[in-house]
Amino acid sequence: MMKPNYVIRKAALTDLGGMAALLKALFVIEEDFRFDEEKQKKGLALMLSDDEKNCLLVAEAAEGVIGMCTVQILISTAEGGLAAVIEDVVVQEDYRGHGIGKALLHHAENWAMEKGVKRLQLLADLQNIKALKFYAKMNWRKTNLICLHKKAH
Secondary structure, eight states: OOOOOOEEEEOOGGGHHHHHHHHHHHHHHOTTOOOOHHHHHHHHHHHHTOTTTEEEEEEEETTEEEEEEEEEEEEETTTTEEEEEEEEEEEOGGGTTSSHHHHHHHHHHHHHHHTTOSEEEEOOOTTOHHHHHHHHHTTOOOOSOOOOOOOOO
16 A cells, blocks of 8 residues: 555544544454443543543544544643543554554644643553554553553442
């Protein structure tokens, strides 16, 4: 495949279907989550409703949404300021290897820095070796922290 023409831009409500399709492909690899289109669209819409604390980016080609990345700001006591969590970095399989993931991450990092973020955190599945190698090439480093989760009742 030739290098695709694409743009990185902030997502809109009209992108929910394309983003949900990407999340479906991502959740197939992740053992912790099960795809539920309605839930995923609801979560994406909630993030879109607060663009001061959240940034949803899409890579768009003529065919539609081919990649995405989400960023959420939180307060870090360790940093004494803002931190950002990057999640849902995914590019359609046919479009991988063309710099789209790298471009999405750079845009996410720039957005976070403009917001005054002092630390970036990225969540990735331990079994997704390709993604972990990609992140390592992008200078992301493992920490001694682990992520735990529990359903709220």
